[in-house]
Amino acid sequence: MIEPAPSHILLLDDSDDDALLIRELLHANYGEDLAIDHAKYAAEATALADAHRYSLYLIDYMLAEPPTGAEWIAERSKAHPLPPVIMLTGLPDAKEIEAIASKLPAVSYFITKDRMGDGHLTRAIASAITNRSQPASTIPTILIADDDADDVLLMEDALLELNRPFRLDSVGDGVELMEYLQTRPHPGLILLDLNMPRMDGRQVLDALRNDPQLKRIPVVVMSTSTADIDINNGYDRGANSYVCKPSSFDALVTMMEEITDYWFELVVSPTAGR
Amino acid sequence: MTRHEGITILMADDDPDDRLLMEDAMEEAHVANKFDFVEDGEQLMDYLHRRGDYADLADEPLPGLILLDLNMPKKDGREALKEIKGDPNLRRIPIIILTTSKAEEDILRSYDLGANSFISKPVTFDKLVEIVRQLSNYWFTIARLPE
Numbered sequence: 469m470i471e472p473a474p475s476h477i478l479l480l481d482d483s484d485d486d487a488l489l490i491r492e493l494l495h496a497n498y499g500e501d502l503a504i505d506h507a508k509y510a511a512e513a514t515a516l517a518d519a520h521r522y523s524l525y526l527i528d529y530m531l532a533e534p535p536t537g538a539e540w541i542a543e544r545s546k547a548h549p550l551p552p553v554i555m556l557t558g559l560p561d562a563k564e565i566e567a568i569a570s571k572l573p574a575v576s577y578f579i580t581k582d583r584m585g586d587g588h589l590t591r592a593i594a595s596a597i598t599n600r601s602q603p604a605s606t607i608p609t610i611l612i613a614d615d616d617a618d619d620v621l622l623m624e625d626a627l628l629e630l631n632r633p634f635r636l637d638s639v640g641d642g643v644e645l646m647e648y649l650q651t652r653p654h655p656g657l658i659l660l661d662l663n664m665p666r667m668d669g670r671q672v673l674d675a676l677r678n679d680p681q682l683k684r685i686p687v688v689v690m691s692t693s694t695a696d697i698d699i700n701n702g703y704d705r706g707a708n709s710y711v712c713k714p715s716s717f718d719a720l721v722t723m724m725e726e727i728t729d730y731w732f733e734l735v736v737s738p739t740a741g742r
Numbered sequence: 743m744t745r746h747e748g749i750t751i752l753m754a755d756d757d758p759d760d761r762l763l764m765e766d767a768m769e770e771a772h773v774a775n776k777f778d779f780v781e782d783g784e785q786l787m788d789y790l791h792r793r794g795d796y797a798d799l800a801d802e803p804l805p806g807l808i809l810l811d812l813n814m815p816k817k818d819g820r821e822a823l824k825e826i827k828g829d830p831n832l833r834r835i836p837i838i839i840l841t842t843s844k845a846e847e848d849i850l851r852s853y854d855l856g857a858n859s860f861i862s863k864p865v866t867f868d869k870l871v872e873i874v875r876q877l878s879n880y881w882f883t884i885a886r887l888p889e
């Protein structure tokens with residue numbers, strides 16, 4: 469099992485000593501390149517979280533000044549997509565932690581601070597990140613990214629025609645796609661249109677392939693363009709495959725059947741059903 | 743001859759039996775593409791760069807699809823994959839990892855390094871024929887390959 473590593477961590481902890489210890493632990497495990505931003509108060513954490521896209525939050529449950537780390541996470545989760553969250557506590561009582569955990573669904577793991585050293589923290593980080601990158605069930609999700617609502621409907625109809633268990637989702641542009649991937653279980657396959665407003669398919673490919681958490685998600689470019697320059701460019705940017713949207717519905721159904729046979733039956737997927 | 747039959751499939755595998763089986767499976771599946779072999783990662787890179795023993799291929803088009811084994815001597819599949827996907831002149835060639843390994847680490851790492859697909863080598867010949875049929879159908883009929 470490969471150990472997934474976070475790339476940028478937000479640490480909210482009012483104790484400088486604890487922050488130093490955590491920093492040492494993480495750098496020893498993931499190398500000195502791991503970026504860790506340390507906030508001592510909730511307001512500082514908010515400012516940092518607004519300014520950066522973190523791959524993980526490490527949050528101290530208690531803080532010297534209110535709000536507590538728990539209150540901060542509860543508040544922030546209402547309005548913002550969160551990365552995996554690990555909460556650090558001094559609480560020795562499992563029941564008390566359970567009671568808090570039930571009120572904080574955004575938190576993946578609770579770790580008691582005096583047990584961080586024995587590999588507990590790095591194991592929790594690995595699980596928090598891995599679970600985030602796997603779908604909740606073994607039914608694969610196909611995510612369609614296309615700004616043309618008619619095309620999305622046609623593709624969904626064609627996939628439904630196959631009568632197989634897929635979960636279908638769609639987003640209208642690259643910005644929505646990136647938001648989806650930050651907040652939802654990763655799809656087994658992305659069908660990506662090239663020309664979309666705000667953030668197009670090319671920019672999406674660049675963003676995905678440069679993100680350690682997202683780079684392995686299979687992407688099939690599905691475009692009306694049959695131009696070699698678009699096909700070559702799609703592969704150059706890391707598309708797993710490129711197909712041209714057919715002009716008839718029957719051909720679309722056949723194409724969807726071949727695509728899903730290939731990606732969900734023949735190929736060993738990095739995300740679906742694992 | 744249809745258009746895609748002019749496309750070369752290149753297989754990199756150190757096991758001569760596997761290479762013969764693949765050749766038979768392609769014939770059985772009526773896949774008539776030109777089919778080349780290399781035995782390890784170093785040969786693969788020489789082949790793709792048209793150097794050493796492969797210098798005389800300089801005027802031939804690059805392969806349209808590479809079937810890559812992970813465990814090979816000299817330079818293994820992981821290293822070759824990383825090198826190819828890091829090379830602006832080669833990275834667009836679709837690479838299908840075809841290996842007996844089912845290790846999670848190999849699967850995830852292959853995709854992270856830019857493999858286009860990961861397929862487990864089957865245990866029976868019939869299954870191999872089926873895989874070759876599906877592979878060639880997907881890549882030559884459904885998908886559009888880079889030029």
